[in-house]
Amino acid sequence: MGDRREAFASRREVMGFTQESFATAVGVEFSTVGRWERGVLTPQPWRRPRIAKALAVSLDDLDVMLGQGSVTAPSTRRIGQHASAQVDETSLALRSSASIVPAYDPNARVDMGSDPARFLEPLTLLVQPPRRVGWAEVGQIKLMTATLAASENLYGGGMAGEAGAAHLRWASRLLGAQAGTAVEAGLFEAVGNLAGVVAFSAFDVSNHDAAARCFRFGLWCAEQGGSWELRAATLADMARQAIYLGDLDGALSLIEFAQVRADRLTATARAMIGVVRARLLAMVNRHDEARAEVERADQHFAQQQAETDPPWLVYYDEAEHAGSSARALTPLAVANKQPGDAGERLTTAIALHSDAYPRSRTFSRARLATLHMTVGDPREAVDIGRQAVFDAAILNSRRMDDELTKLVRACDRHRSIPDVAEFSDFVASAMSDV
Structure with missing residues (x-):
């Protein structure tokens, strides 16, 4: 029986699993795998199909490896279309790595060469999707998405975007699996939301091709x-x-498409879309229409019922609405040569943004500093802007760099003021260190 149990462990290793990764694949604690391999515990019958699938063996062969059937050679058939190729590639990779990777010497230092990142460049990890998916997989995608969105809001789009791309590739492979009608709709929505988070992360670091895709x-x-x-x-x-x-022009078409069947949208969604449209109208000098659009968005937001909003609108709270609507009103403030309502809304946004959204708060600070430097008090702009620069230091965001560049340009007209000149040089220096 010991030899048969060793066959279980050997098969697991041939398939490229550690005890920990195998446990994840079949949905148990990794200590449970060790107890299976030692003969202390036998897998429950309902779990065996998943174990057999992960090992690419038949249920009969699994019983043999667990000491519960007659001895036959383990099957190498993997469920799925590319079974033999995948098993062969795994075995070849193991044989190849054995020939080039020296045995581990605990007395020697591990050498990664001059560029440790290159050591991981060939690393790929492809996991076969299940043949059928349910609400558990939908929940897993939602958890990934929430984690990535939180990271992006805290630190910008760099790491969140790259990690998110890997999650998105994995999640997209689930779309071909069997699912009930309700689960299928929920799966598409969850994967689409994940795609949106990855897209915005790419947008934040100016990888516009990846964002568009x-x-x-x-x-x-x-x-x-x-x-x-x-x-x-x-x-x-x-x-x-x-x-x-x-x-x-393209942006205006997109936002008008977004407003189609607005009756199916929550009040929060209508407010968010209205503010984007107002910003576009302001940018083409249709200020009265922009102001009216902001007022309609305010009315929609006043009817917000956050508990009815989908996950991708969690971010759009009172602080976000104040900051976003201020952007639509900024061109009007500049035309009137006073911060006005735009300045008041940005101040509100800064005060209301929680610590979960430091990037949004920093954007509002930078924009308020630029507004005051352009049509308000330049000394007040220096005070606000200095905090924005400090806060931006933790962010990996090309969009934030662009905001600070606008602030530096706004300083040019006031460089005769020593505090402004010093601040402008400080911002430029901080950006060159990034």
């Missing part, structure tokens, strides 16, 4: 899942990217 994928998921809410939010984010890239 992920936005498009997210929009497709929203359509496949029949989610008008996700469709509208994705189109609004695509409009934000188009604005950033200077395509105002």
Whole structure:
């Protein structure tokens, strides 16, 4: 029986699993795998199909390895279309690595060479998707998405974007699995939301090709899942990217598409979309229309019922509405040569942003500093701007760099003021260190 139990461990290793990774694959604690291999514990019958699938063996072969069946040679058939190729590639990788990787010497230092990151460049880890998915997989994607969104809000889009891309590739492979009608719709919506987070992370660091690809994928998921809410939010984010890239006509088309069937959207979604449209109208000098659009958005937001909002609108609270609507009112403030309502809303946003959204708070500070430097008190702008620069130091965000660049440019007209000149040089120096 001991030899058969060793066959279980050997098969696990041939398939490339550690005890920990195998435990994750079959949904148990890693200590349970060790007890299976020692013969202390026998897997429950309902868990055996998943174990057999992970090991790419039949149930009969699994019973043999567990000491509960007649001895036959373990099957190498993997469930799925590319079974033999995957098993062969795994075995080849193990044989190849054995020939080039020296045995571990506990008395020697581990040498990663001059560039440790290169050691991991060939690393790939592909996990076979299940043949059927349920609400557990949908919940796992939602958890990933929430974690990535929290990281992006705290530190910017760098690491969140790269990690999110790997999660998105994994999640996209679930879309071909069998699922009930309700689960399928929920799966498309969850994957589409994940795509939106990855897209915005890429947008934040100015990888616009990656952002556009992920936005498009997210929009497709929203359509496949029949989610008008996700469709509208994705189109609004695509409009934000188009604005950033200077395509105002394209942005206006996108935001108007987002407003189609607004009756199916929550009050929060209507407010968010209205503010983006108001910002576009202001940018093309349609200030009266922009002001009216902001007022309508305010009315929608006053009807907000946060408990009815989908996960991708959690961020759009009172602080976000104040900061976003201020952007739409800023061109009017500049035209009137006083901070006015835009300045008051940015001040509100700074006060209300929680510590979960330091990037948003820093954007509001930088924009308020630029507004005061342009049409307000330049000395007050220095005080506000200095805090924004300190806060921006932890962020990996090209969009934030652009905001600080606008602030430096706004300083030019006041460089005769010593505090402003010193501050401008300070910002430029801080940015050059990034």
